[in-house]
Amino acid sequence: MTDPLDLYPISENAPELAVSASGMPLERLTLDEVLSGGVAAADIRISAEALRLQADIARSAGRDRLALNFERGAELVSVPQDVILETYEMLRPGRVTDPALLTARAEMLRRDYGAAAIAALIDEAVAVYARRGLLRRRY
Numbered sequence: 001m002t003d004p005l006d007l008y009p010i011s012e013n014a015p016e017l018a019v020s021a022s023g024m025p026l027e028r029l030t031l032d033e034v035l036s037g038g039v040a041a042a043d044i045r046i047s048a049e050a051l052r053l054q055a056d057i058a059r060s061a062g063r064d065r066l067a068l069n070f071e072r073g074a075e076l077v078s079v080p081q082d083v084i085l086e087t088y089e090m091l092r093p094g095r096v097t098d099p100a101l102l103t104a105r106a107e108m109l110r111r112d113y114g115a116a117a118i119a120a121l122i123d124e125a126v127a128v129y130a131r132r133g134l135l136r137r138r139y
Helices: 031-035 048-060 064-076 081-091 099-113 116-132
Strands: none
Touching: 048 064, 064 116, 081 099, 081 116, 099 116
């Protein structure tokens, strides 16, 4: 198996793997293509596979925390934007006073989108928020 570090930067060393979430190759993502209407918004979204590959590269370089962030990002690719933004708002200190709402959100992300690492992060946030008194209305 190839060392993931050998693939970095992916666009130069493995361009066939540098595709958007829609499958569009990176070389087609040009200003001319955008201006001609050949590139849609969905074509510029990163794919979960590309993020997982970036995680492998980061982990090979000894950057485990960065790898975990790429893996969480890969989980979020399939989550609708409105759900992501609503979850972000819920996680702001003082926005949710009932920890059960965050726990339910974590379970929904785990169940509906297979976002286990994101759900674990939310579960961890619930524990920290409770310990630090951040589950109280602040505004």
